[in-house]
Amino acid sequence: MSSSSVQALLICHGKQLQNALGLDSDRARIDVQCLLQSVMQVDRAHLLAHPERSLDEDQHSRYTDLLERRLRGEPIAYLLGLREFYGLSFKVTPATLIPRPETELLVELALQGIPPDGPFRVLDLGTGSGAIALSIASVRPAIEVVAVDVSKDALEVARENSKRLNISNVKLMQSDWFSGLIGERFDLIVANPPYVAVGDIHLSQGDLRFEPSTALTSGTDGLEDIRHISAHAKAHLNPGGWLLLEHGYDQAERVRELLNQAGYSGIFSAHDLSGIERTSGGILKMRSVNSENGEGNTKSGS
Ligand SMILES: C[S@@+](CC[C@H](N)C(=O)[O-])C[C@H]1O[C@@H](n2cnc3c(N)ncnc32)[C@H](O)[C@@H]1O
Structure with missing residues (x-):
């Protein structure tokens, strides 16, 4: 997964979140965006402007952890620590x-x-x-x-x-x-x-x-x-x-x-x-x- 592009993660994990939590597609996609922004330390504009970027090893490991917790239902605000x-x-x-x-x-x-x-x-x-x-x-x-x-x-x-x-x-x-x-x-x-x-x-x-x-x-x-x-x-x-x-x-x-x-x-x-x-x-x-x-x-x- 570490070599997958941001774009691929957004599509694949957006769908997973939709299925696991019953979120609508926009909400699920925004959640994945938020997790990616958090581990990459970039804003939304940067993320959307560079869909080809991929995560380094450390970012990948933190992202996987956050995604798994989100898939178990933990609120996105607690995962990011901000609202x-x-x-x-x-x-x-x-x-x-x-x-x-x-x-x-x-x-x-x-x-x-x-x-x-x-x-x-x-x-x-x-x-x-x-x-x-x-x-x-x-x-x-x-x-x-x-x-x-x-x-x-x-x-x-x-x-x-x-x-x-x-x-x-x-x-x-x-x-x-x-x-x-x-x-x-x-x-x-x-x-x-x-x-x-x-x-x-x-x-x-x-x-x-x-x-x-x-x-x-x-x-x-x-x-x-x-x-x-x-x-x-x-x-x-x-x-x-x-x-x-x-x-x-x-x-x-x-x-x-x-x-x-x-x-x-x-x-x-x-x-x-x-x-x-x-x-x-x-x-x-x-x-x-x-x-x-x-x-x-x-x-x-x-
Ligand atoms: C619904 S939350 C509201 C939190 C915040 N005001 C907000 O709007 O996001 C209710 C808050 O009341 C606090 N609370 C519950 N019982 C209380 C009590 N007996 N005395 C003072 N605060 C209490 C809780 O710890 C919690 O932080």
Whole structure:
């Protein structure tokens, strides 16, 4: 195989990946391209411009190893150790969730509510690789972002990402949700918490098989963590502060209900690029005549 051209590898191994993982042909080809780029240390343009090139012995051995792991289903992001999110390149490891494109909606919504200049405090709960916190902080360098995770290993990765991306306005700390944040208040709290029900069939499929279960599962209905966060975030929000939560494709209505029960107003859900209600939020009511009767709650998909 070491003498095969890049072009031949793309065709042959693209087909193998298609068959082994049920990927469509474009996805399979892109995966092979990514593995080749990684071992050859070249960009995509170079790879496509030199289809006749072949791998040297060392590159061939590393490529074979990566291809075999990919054929067994390991996520391409873990094999490369990187994933692009909101235009930034994040290190990822099996200790972190692989940031998803749909989570960029949460970042967009958060940025809409953050003034260009500080002071403004944001809390990112369950930061993982730091994708949400660091993306927000990179666009709003004048604000303060606090990012917590229960996983020490995930925080190590987030710390490395903040260094690699040269982002200095994110404070990372280990905390079981709000337990390490006593007395702290924020203008905006964001979270992409675990929201898959224990036993959900999707956990045994695709990338999810390789991701940490602490990043994925949340009780028998998938809502245990969202329930906890909705109930406790209020004590950590400044008056007029927002809570924004990503949730499962079929959870928007129940999340709006939880926010309503917890006493938020201006409750809304926003759609991701696939048209799915993916992120819901609400504002901490200012003290008012209507503050106890749930008035002001709305549903407005965007
Ligand atoms: C769905 S992942 C989200 C990761 C990252 N924010 C993203 O969007 O890519 C959920 C994260 O919550 C963290 N987590 C789970 N339980 C937690 C807890 N009790 N306190 C703090 N973080 C927790 C997990 O370690 C994981 O990093």
